[in-house]
Amino acid sequence: MLTVVKVGGGTAGAPDLRARIAPALARLHDACGAGLVIVHGGGAEISAWYRRLDLEVAWYEGLRVTTPEGLRVTSMVLSGWVNKRLVQALLDGGLPAVGLSGEDGGILRARRALDGRIGEVGEVVAVDPGAVRALLTAGFVPVLSPLSRGLDGAPLNVNADEAALHLAGGLGADRILMVSDVPGVVAAGAVLGSLHVEEARGLLEQGVATGGMAVKLRQALIAAERGVDVVIGDEAILSDPGSGTRIHALGTVGAA
Secondary structure (H helix, E strand, C coil): CCEEEEECHHHHHCHHHHHHHHHHHHHHHHHCCCCEEEEECCHHHHHHHHHHCCCCCCEECCEECECHHHHHHHHHHHHHHHHHHHHHHHHHCCCCEEEEECCHHHCEEEEEHHHHCCECEEEEEEECCHHHHHHHHCCCEEEEECCEEECCCCEEEECHHHHHHHHHHHHCCCEEEEECCCCCCEECCEECCEECHHHHHHHHHCCCCCHHHHHHHHHHHHHHHCCCEEEEECHHHHCCCCCCEEECCCCCCCCC
């Protein structure tokens, strides 16, 4: 089962969490028949470097506003520090991990999002999974930062949830596991075990899901409409099939 795991920035950037999830990812790798790809964020680490460099941290509808100067910091943190530390933890856990970004091999192509209102932030318009497929065929575990190649060749910062969704679609993956710092989609104080597409849309329209969770749900809906199952939750979803919130892919049992 080809699985894309999106590791949230809080997990990818924290040494203790990286080390803790490495064994779970190794077990998942074995269970998937070696078909495992990891996409990571790094928002907490980026924000920390913004503060160190006295750069403003601004958000728009759950997405980070990225200035040209901020993009340089984002690129160094995501494709450099966070990517390589996550690869290190996976290698220590026995996984043959190889780090790269969406820029490498032209894997992810993007255009400026929202007409440039959030700066050097992109939305994915094309996927070329050739480099990722080559690594999978050779027995490696690709680990991608979401930095993508802009239409003019310059880098753009892409939301990691979106990058994982598009990469999963390009690879024809069976599912996406979105690991974050919350146990799942929460409504009325309880974690929802599963959602049909229409139920997920309702949570967005009613304003129940906001901020980062709204971004995740919007991306999960796109994935579900493309036939990919999505599970949102904390690190428990890597080993416990009953954890988190599953958004059923259209055309599967339980889908709306």
